[in-house]
Amino acid sequence: MSSRAAGRSIPLPIQSMSARTQHRTGEPDRDSESVARALREVPHRRRNALTGDWLLVSPHRTQRPWHGHTEPRQAAARPSYDPDCYLCPGNRRAGGAENPTYTSTFVFSNDFPALTDITVSRLNGSSPLRAAAPVQGACRVVCFSPRHDLRMSGMSIPDIRAVVDVWGEEVERLGVRYRWIQIFENNGAMMGCSNPHPHGQIWATSEIPHEPGKEDVCQREYHATNGRPLLADYLTNELVAQERVVAENDDWVAVVPFWAVWPFETLLIPRAHRVRLPDLGETERDNLADILRTLLRAYDGLFDTDFPYSMGWHGAPEPGGHQEHWMLHAHFYPPLLRSASVKKFLVGYEMLAEPQRDLTPEAAAERLRSLVHAAHPSHP
Numbered sequence: 001m002s003s004r005a006a007g008r009s010i011p012l013p014i015q016s017m018s019a020r021t022q023h024r025t026g027e028p029d030r031d032s033e034s035v036a037r038a039l040r041e042v043p044h045r046r047r048n049a050l051t052g053d054w055l056l057v058s059p060h061r062t063q064r065p066w067h068g069h070t071e072p073r074q075a076a077a078r079p080s081y082d083p084d085c086y087l088c089p090g091n092r093r094a095g096g097a098e099n100p101t102y103t104s105t106f107v108f109s110n111d112f113p114a115l116t117d118i119t120v121s122r123l124n125g126s127s128p129l130r131a132a133a134p135v136q137g138a139c140r141v142v143c144f145s146p147r148h149d150l151r152m153s154g155m156s157i158p159d160i161r162a163v164v165d166v167w168g169e170e171v172e173r174l175g176v177r178y179r180w181i182q183i184f185e186n187n188g189a190m191m192g193c194s195n196p197h198p199h200g201q202i203w204a205t206s207e208i209p210h211e212p213g214k215e216d217v218c219q220r221e222y223h224a225t226n227g228r229p230l231l232a233d234y235l236t237n238e239l240v241a242q243e244r245v246v247a248e249n250d251d252w253v254a255v256v257p258f259w260a261v262w263p264f265e266t267l268l269i270p271r272a273h274r275v276r277l278p279d280l281g282e283t284e285r286d287n288l289a290d291i292l293r294t295l296l297r298a299y300d301g302l303f304d305t306d307f308p309y310s311m312g313w314h315g316a317p318e319p320g321g322h323q324e325h326w327m328l329h330a331h332f333y334p335p336l337l338r339s340a341s342v343k344k345f346l347v348g349y350e351m352l353a354e355p356q357r358d359l360t361p362e363a364a365a366e367r368l369r370s371l372v373h374a375a376h377p378s379h380p
């Protein structure tokens with residue numbers, strides 16, 4: 001079927017519409033309005049500028065009936081200390097080590113690390129069809145708080161700031177030895193997190209993994225062409241448009257990215273050009289703690305639940321290397337779609353072709369933003 005035969009009255013391909021917007025100076029408003037309308041109403045594809053990946057957006061499908069699986073609501077009440085928790089202060093871990101009676105944060109080397117410093121001299125055979133590569137690395141576990149019953153969204157701003165400082169220290173320390181340091185938090189049983197005690201992980205590797213590798217290429221190419229960091233320009237555009245902005249303060253902005261795959265995915269970007277966590281100043285760290293709390297509380301408020309998510313930081317690889325193209329940022333990937341128990345699965349077409357979403361990133365941002373505004377009426 002030709003695209004002409006398939007087309008109905010509204011849709012123009014998104015790319016050709018934006019080209020028209022750039023070239024016709026006479027009616028910019030009407031053109032950008034029709035682009036916005038098509039993005040709201042017509043199936044289209046969007047490109048992730050950070051990775052080059054594409055996704056399918058099907059905004060007209062948000063009203064379809066749903067009869068799938070419902071996750072049971074998780075019981076919220078937990079003790080502040082659990083004698084059986086391997087992360088609580090003073091307890092023994094599975095590997096036999098005993099945790100100190102820590103009162104703020106506590107970092108230790110993972111007793112079951114996914115990476116080691118074992119080196120192999122030969123791994124890659126002669127066949128490109130059986131490629132393998134060596135990797136060395138280290139894994140750390142970061143307890144955010146001695147309190148077993150807290151989540152980051154329930155911690156005080158100074159206590160979250162302590163976590164920010166630990167993240168920065170670990171990047172500094174591990175960066176001496178490894179090219180990539182992946183800080184992440186897997187939160188909630190729905191995300192496969194094994195223990196509710198507030199904690200995150202850090203995996204450092206001798207090689208740059210696949211996702212940040214794509215981001216490095218895209219940011220490098222953009223910088224080579226435009227002379228500015230990709231995310232700096234992206235942020236400027238988002239602040240003008242406002243429709244995907246969820247929360248902002250003097251140093252940070254949280255947006256649902258234009259290319260979001262997960263229903264309520266967000267991207268947290270510093271206003272200033274910062275490349276790695278250790279580069280953040282005092283006020284930027286305080287404001288980071290503040291916006292983390294605001295964002296996580298908006299998530300919890302969305303479906304009145306302990307909102308599960310995976311989050312993590314992408315700072316420039318290879319500390320000390322050429323990195324002006326890179327901009328520090330954090331990704332939040334929450335799985336929930338339409339209630340505390342209905343999550344999105346990346347299956348079917350998404351496994352075989354490309355990710356797809358029904359709810360538009362703009363609609364998701366509006367819902368999160370309204371929760372931020374309700375909690376902070378003075379918020380910009």
Ligand code: H2U
Pocket residue numbers: 086092093094095109110111112113141186192193194195199200201
């Ligand atoms: P989750 O973030 O997926 O819950 O994992 C917690 C990590 O803690 C996991 O990587 C480690 C596991 O290997 N761990 C220890 O290092 N020591 C223990 O005693 C139990 C769990």
Ligand code: ZN
Pocket residue numbers: 081082085086087088089147148197
């Ligand atoms: Zn605990």
